[in-house]
Amino acid sequence: xxxxxxxxxxxxxxxxxxxxxxxxxxxxxxxxxxxxxxxxxxxxxxxxxxxxxxxxxxxxxxxxxxxxxxxxxxxxxxxxxxxxxxxxxxxxxxxxxxxxxxxxxxxxxxxxxxxxxxxxxxxxxxxxxxxxxxxxxxxxxxxxxxxxxxx
Numbered sequence: 735x736x737x738x739x740x741x742x743x744x745x746x747x748x749x750x751x752x753x754x755x756x757x758x759x760x761x762x763x764x765x766x767x768x769x770x771x772x773x774x775x776x777x778x779x780x781x782x783x784x785x786x787x788x789x790x791x792x793x794x795x796x797x798x799x800x801x802x803x804x805x806x807x808x809x810x811x812x813x814x815x816x817x818x819x820x821x822x823x824x825x826x827x828x829x830x831x832x833x834x835x836x837x838x839x840x841x842x843x844x845x846x847x848x849x850x851x852x853x854x855x856x857x858x859x860x861x862x863x864x865x866x867x868x869x870x871x872x873x874x875x876x877x878x879x880x881x882x883x884x885x
Contacts, residue, residue, distance in 0.1 A: 781876045784851060787828045788877045791844045792884065794823055794832055795857040798842035802834060812836045840864070853877070855884070
């Protein structure tokens with residue numbers, strides 16, 4: 735059967751190239767751009783998370799320093815045994831257990847050796863928090879401790 739199309743029928747036909755939407759190239763380009771932006775933002779995000787973990791450690795160190803001061807006032811010396819202090823430090827999932835020292839410099843320390851990070855924070859009798867780290871490179875500077883002094 736033969737169909738003859740008139741002019742009106744031809745004008746009403748849908749053109750397959752008139753479709754609205756994105757081409758494959760445009761979608762690939764958008765995915766690549768989003769990937770590049772995510773790749774640039776991820777390291778900064780990781781450093782920000784680590785800074786918040788460092789705030790937890792500094793809190794623990796300041797608590798230990800205050801407990802050491804109380805112990806010193808009562809006994810005339812600092813203690814190297816955490817059990818002698820009248821303070822309970824909850825276990826941290828981000829840091830190793832803190833250590834205390836009978837010497838005033840440093841009074842207490844806490845270290846992190848997980849998630850690709852390896853550094854130790856210490857606190858002196860005057861409240862100065864210091865950072866010493868090896869991984870990743872310049873970790874103390876990234877944590878906001880230029881010259882290894884955090885406060």
